[in-house]
Amino acid sequence: MTLTRRDFLKSITAAGATVAASRWAAGAENAPLVPGSSSETVNVAIIGAGAQGRILLESAKNIPGIQFKAVCDVWDYSQQYAGNFLMKHGHKVNVYEDYREMLDKEKDLHAVIVASPDWMHAEHANACMQAERHVYCEKEMSNTLEKARTMVETSRSTKKLLQIGHQRRSNPRYIHAFNKLIRDTNLLGRVTHANAQWNRSKSDDIGWPKKYALSTERLSKYGYSSMHEFRNWRWFKKFGGGPIVDLGSHQIDLFSWVFGSNPKSVIASGGVDFYTTHEWYDNVMCIFEYDTPKGVSRAFYQVLTTTSNGGFKETFMGENGNIVISEVPPVGNTATQEAQNKATGNPEEDLKYGRSDWELYVKQGLLGSTRTPIRPVATKNTNVDARVSAQLEGYPLPIELAKPAHQPHLENFFDAIRLGTKLNCPGEIGYETAVAVLACNEAVRTNQKIEFKPSQFTI
Numbered sequence: 001m002t003l004t005r006r007d008f009l010k011s012i013t014a015a016g017a018t019v020a021a022s023r024w025a026a027g028a029e030n031a032p033l034v035p036g037s038s039s040e041t042v043n044v045a046i047i048g049a050g051a052q053g054r055i056l057l058e059s060a061k062n063i064p065g066i067q068f069k070a071v072c073d074v075w076d077y078s079q080q081y082a083g084n085f086l087m088k089h090g091h092k093v094n095v096y097e098d099y100r101e102m103l104d105k106e107k108d109l110h111a112v113i114v115a116s117p118d119w120m121h122a123e124h125a126n127a128c129m130q131a132e133r134h135v136y137c138e139k140e141m142s143n144t145l146e147k148a149r150t151m152v153e154t155s156r157s158t159k160k161l162l163q164i165g166h167q168r169r170s171n172p173r174y175i176h177a178f179n180k181l182i183r184d185t186n187l188l189g190r191v192t193h194a195n196a197q198w199n200r201s202k203s204d205d206i207g208w209p210k211k212y213a214l215s216t217e218r219l220s221k222y223g224y225s226s227m228h229e230f231r232n233w234r235w236f237k238k239f240g241g242g243p244i245v246d247l248g249s250h251q252i253d254l255f256s257w258v259f260g261s262n263p264k265s266v267i268a269s270g271g272v273d274f275y276t277t278h279e280w281y282d283n284v285m286c287i288f289e290y291d292t293p294k295g296v297s298r299a300f301y302q303v304l305t306t307t308s309n310g311g312f313k314e315t316f317m318g319e320n321g322n323i324v325i326s327e328v329p330p331v332g333n334t335a336t337q338e339a340q341n342k343a344t345g346n347p348e349e350d351l352k353y354g355r356s357d358w359e360l361y362v363k364q365g366l367l368g369s370t371r372t373p374i375r376p377v378a379t380k381n382t383n384v385d386a387r388v389s390a391q392l393e394g395y396p397l398p399i400e401l402a403k404p405a406h407q408p409h410l411e412n413f414f415d416a417i418r419l420g421t422k423l424n425c426p427g428e429i430g431y432e433t434a435v436a437v438l439a440c441n442e443a444v445r446t447n448q449k450i451e452f453k454p455s456q457f458t459i
């Protein structure tokens with residue numbers, strides 16, 4: 001729904017709020033929350049209320065004890081949308097164009113969600129932490145490692161929390177698959193390979209309602225030369241990292257989680273092959289190598305923007321079985337056992353050859369019970385030779401996420417503020433992922449294998 005300025009002003013006036021320009025929001029001095037008091041209200045603001053900012057607002061509105069106090073965005077259209085949305089859900093917010101003014105005036109803020117374009121993350125997150133606010137910052141942490149590094153340094157020097165928005169790290173389905181099944185249960189044995197993809201159909205560049213076009217002066221004040229650049233920042237080298245960074249960062253982050261190590265090298269191929277007016281590569285295919293505690297593993301990743309074939313999902317392949325998972329369960333939610341790993345009923349033999357009975361895991365609730373054939377069975381009309389492996393059966397992963405995908409990650413952030421619990425994706429992890437992800441673009445550019453030193457991942 002598109003809201004007019006009149007709608008917006010009407011709604012905030014009705015609810016008793018005013019825009020920042022006309023009021024000084026005096027409040028308690030950013031008092032630290034008392035650890036252990038989960039009922040305490042956390043006062044929150046958002047910087048950058050575009051497409052993702054709205055998804056985060058939608059998720060955060062479901063979390064008890066979260067009070068939005070302010071919205072900051074340089075675009076009236078986003079200000080209005082977010083302001084109206086929050087007012088509708090009972091949050092009296094002040095609206096700002098300038099984040100400095102917001103930090104200065106909103107004295108009782110505890111935390112800020114940063115969902116501005118990648119290139120502004122460091123400036124926004126650092127200013128918030130320096131102003132004594134905890135920060136939830138969207139991925140990619142930054143479009144350069146230099147800026148990403150400053151965010152971790154600021155978090156350390158100010159002792160403020162910095163959560164990076166790789167939300168799968170808090171998703172109970174992923175935690176179950178990776179921590180419970182792959183790590184604790186050793187369901188897959190040695191995971192030798194991973195394969196992940198984000199394929200989406202071709203699309204036009206993003207537009208804007210013409211009546212909300214920003215003036216050239218305002219665009220230039222914020223670093224953009226046109227509305228087209230402002231709306232399509234992802235494709236420009238100055239502002240973002242293209243699809244491999246935008247989409248790939250979520251999934252390349254998972255490789256390190258599962259393998260328990262950062263990559264030791266990456267090779268990549270890609271190009272500006274289809275959208276010839278774009279700066280960033282519209283497709284990238286890359287292979288990472290990992291030295292894991294169990295041996296070398298390799299992970300293939302592809303991001304394609306001209307076909308949606310297969311959608312977005314991640315596959316982890318082990319000697320004993322495989323897991324396919326996606327943030328959208330219908331695309332990936334299955335564990336399959338390799339036939340040679342199946343228990344034969346002879347306990348001594350099974351122990352000797354490391355075979356297991358996955359029905360035991362079903363009984364323990366670690367796997368779901370509805371098994372489905374994964375590979376088509378050979379029919380008499382199909383030529384199948386001896387090289388074809390036996391058919392597999394898929395067990396569904398038993399955990400469901402009955403909330404918006406970003407909500408658990410926000411909850412993890414707010415719990416860390418209120419209860420002192422651990423962040424699932426602190427700045428340090430976001431940085432490690434950024435090192436691996438940004439290297440893909442460099443590998444494409446130079447057409448060279450990039451070897452990482454462990455020291456590159458630490459700050």
Ligand SMILES: NC(=O)c1ccc[n+]([C@@H]2O[C@H](COP(=O)([O-])OP(=O)(O)OC[C@H]3O[C@@H](n4cnc5c(N)ncnc54)[C@H](O)[C@@H]3O)[C@@H](O)[C@H]2O)c1
Pocket residue numbers: 047048049050051052053072073074075078099115116117118120138139140165166167222230231246
């Ligand atoms: N975690 C996820 O699943 C996920 C999904 C999509 C996007 N993202 C991330 O969220 C961030 C925002 O992406 P988006 O898709 O919402 O982009 P967008 O262009 O839709 O929104 C960006 C918003 O930031 C505002 N903005 C731009 N410069 C600003 C400035 N200097 N100060 C304040 N506001 C400013 C714009 O007006 C706009 O409202 C990016 O970092 C992106 O990578 C994360």
